[in-house]
Amino acid sequence: MANQPVTSAGHHHAHHFKSADHEFSAAKQGMWVFLVTEVLMIGGLFVAYAIFRGLYPDMFSAAHKFLNVKLGLTNTIILLTSSLTMLMGVSSAQRGDQKRSLKFLAVTFLCAIGFLVVKYIEYSHKFHDGLLPGANFTNTDPLLMHPKTPLFFSLYFMMTGIHAFHVIVGMGLIAWIMKRTAKGEFSPGYYTPVELVGFYWHFVDLVWIYLFPLLYLVG
Amino acid sequence: MNQNETSNKKPDQKTAGATNGPAGSSNETDGHGHHHIVPDGVALKVFGGLICLTVTTVVTSHLDLGVLNFPLAMFIATIKALLVVMFFMALKYDTKENTVIFASAFVFVAIFFGLVAPDIFFRGDVYVKKGQALIREVSGAGSTIPKGWISTPELVAKGKTIYATQCSTCHGVEGKGDGAAAAALNPKPRNFTQDAGWKVGRKPSQVYATLKTGIPGSAAMPVFGSLSQADRWALVHFVRSLAAGAPEDTNEDLAKIGIDPANEVAEKVAPSISVEMAMERMTEAPAKLVAMSGSNLEEGTSAGAKLYRSSCFSCHGQQGSGGIRVKNLGVKPASWVVTRALNETDAMASQDKFNKAVILGVPGSLMPGMAQFSATDLRDIYQFLKTGK
Numbered sequence: 001m002a003n004q005p006v007t008s009a010g011h012h013h014a015h016h017f018k019s020a021d022h023e024f025s026a027a028k029q030g031m032w033v034f035l036v037t038e039v040l041m042i043g044g045l046f047v048a049y050a051i052f053r054g055l056y057p058d059m060f061s062a063a064h065k066f067l068n069v070k071l072g073l074t075n076t077i078i079l080l081t082s083s084l085t086m087l088m089g090v091s092s093a094q095r096g097d098q099k100r101s102l103k104f105l106a107v108t109f110l111c112a113i114g115f116l117v118v119k120y121i122e123y124s125h126k127f128h129d130g131l132l133p134g135a136n137f138t139n140t141d142p143l144l145m146h147p148k149t150p151l152f153f154s155l156y157f158m159m160t161g162i163h164a165f166h167v168i169v170g171m172g173l174i175a176w177i178m179k180r181t182a183k184g185e186f187s188p189g190y191y192t193p194v195e196l197v198g199f200y201w202h203f204v205d206l207v208w209i210y211l212f213p214l215l216y217l218v219g
Numbered sequence: 220m221n222q223n224e225t226s227n228k229k230p231d232q233k234t235a236g237a238t239n240g241p242a243g244s245s246n247e248t249d250g251h252g253h254h255h256i257v258p259d260g261v262a263l264k265v266f267g268g269l270i271c272l273t274v275t276t277v278v279t280s281h282l283d284l285g286v287l288n289f290p291l292a293m294f295i296a297t298i299k300a301l302l303v304v305m306f307f308m309a310l311k312y313d314t315k316e317n318t319v320i321f322a323s324a325f326v327f328v329a330i331f332f333g334l335v336a337p338d339i340f341f342r343g344d345v346y347v348k349k350g351q352a353l354i355r356e357v358s359g360a361g362s363t364i365p366k367g368w369i370s371t372p373e374l375v376a377k378g379k380t381i382y383a384t385q386c387s388t389c390h391g392v393e394g395k396g397d398g399a400a401a402a403a404l405n406p407k408p409r410n411f412t413q414d415a416g417w418k419v420g421r422k423p424s425q426v427y428a429t430l431k432t433g434i435p436g437s438a439a440m441p442v443f444g445s446l447s448q449a450d451r452w453a454l455v456h457f458v459r460s461l462a463a464g465a466p467e468d469t470n471e472d473l474a475k476i477g478i479d480p481a482n483e484v485a486e487k488v489a490p491s492i493s494v495e496m497a498m499e500r501m502t503e504a505p506a507k508l509v510a511m512s513g514s515n516l517e518e519g520t521s522a523g524a525k526l527y528r529s530s531c532f533s534c535h536g537q538q539g540s541g542g543i544r545v546k547n548l549g550v551k552p553a554s555w556v557v558t559r560a561l562n563e564t565d566a567m568a569s570q571d572k573f574n575k576a577v578i579l580g581v582p583g584s585l586m587p588g589m590a591q592f593s594a595t596d597l598r599d600i601y602q603f604l605k606t607g608k
Contacts, residue, residue, distance in 0.1 A: 021254075024254070025314070028313075028317070029314075029316070029317055029320070032317045032320045032321050033320060035321060035324070036320060036321060036323060036324040037324075039321075039324035039325065039328065040324055040327060040328065043324070043325075043327070043328035043331065044331070046328065047328065047331050047332045047335060050332060050336070051335060051336065051339050054336070054339065054340055055339065069277065069280075073273070073277055076273050077270065077273065080266065080269045080270060080273065081266075083266075083269075083303065083307055084262060084263070084266040084307075086307075087257055087262050087307050088259065088262060090257075091256050091257050091258075091259065091262070094254065094256045095256060145556050145557065146556065198307075198308075199308055202303050202304075202307045202308045203308075205303055205307075206300050206303050206304065209296050209299045209300050209303065210296050210300065212273075212276075212296075213276055213280070213292040213293070213295070213296050214292075214296075217276060217277065217280035217292055218280060218288050218289045218292045
């Protein structure tokens, strides 16, 4: 594959598709369906959040003050930026400018690293302060007297943890398309993986767009 | 097959992408593909919008908008999400089919929430009805017993079990006044096996009165006004069974506690808090509990005051003033909730809210649900908290 000429002709669509375009739209539809399953998975956690917040509003509003808004905001901006650079990477690939695409993908990858570094800082503070789920909760701050407080941190770690896991998977995918881009496998005629990884990455951003206010801002 | 394929060099490609209208830059030929290339300009604008919205949501979260904070934050988040989906993921230029597919996910999450939420949040009525049924049951057969003042082996056996959980911490397993908590108490808990030292007395009616209203002038023995009538009689007979020769009641004695032996009508059932709860508070800090127990209370003697004293005082303090540490049993390590002044809570805003808080309890706080009050009881307690009468 790698040493084939870099044109759309370099990609042969599978025989059960009418054309490369047909194949592309099928792939894209598959990606949307996959994202549906993602929404349903993370949706369960959002419903849990909504229910418990409804039951213990005081506890949520006390506990959320123990999250660091500055770090959350930093991560929001990092992720939004990475979404932009991802988009630029994809559109460059679509237009055939693979060098530019590679640069933007690299920036996206760096953003993802930045996101995880901030996450690491946040998590280690929480561990240090004993703000942990369930029975591991050892913080004794008078504001956190509410007996169900550990529940907030269960949700916090579950939701941000699953999200961070997606970021890590996304980094793997970005690395993968960067490698393929570097090898010259994509062209204006064939860039399906680039665009679909882009979708995935935007979705990761999308989840964070909700997590940030729900956990850090309005508790 | 692809018109762009010939010009693989960038410049004209780029401009083509940037200048074409929304759906324009799709390079499809057979109507199947939907290749939308998002122009850099649009991408930057959307990004700018996202950052502005992020700043807005952080700023507004610092304002106190009351109930509006949450909907506003969600509204802004949804606009941001739509921007990302529509432009970054280009769903706006995608097929209707894909839009429907993606939107369906949210429909299902909404259904999930829609089924769970009413169950959690609107079951209140069910409990109120259950509570009323329970009131009927309690004030009916269940815990009143005919001629409870007459000892039976069943009553003694029942008394023994209740005694083990409720009384033995202070009075000792054998009733010798040497329970684990006795050391910290002054005066010492009564030794039931001997004749000396009884303040109220050993007659059934007198022990009954001790349990119901405490020992006048002595705070050391907690008031067990919250026990049901049957439980109280059971305890009376068990305590008396610990030593032979305890005096019996005359009809006048019984009349003093409002019982006419000729007539089986028993006095009205007192409300009860759960045994485990009373128990836990006792073992936790007997000395403190004794200090708070209601018998040295000078407050009113209205029906509301009495009910309050027997069922609420231990956690809410003098006329609902709060400040009492209530231990939470569910978490490790131990944590406590300090009750607030009741009049400051939302539940005191109206009789209805109050009723709901008492009948259902307050989920997540340690406020237990107590379904045994009649509407009149609840009104009396509410009245007492509001006016002190």
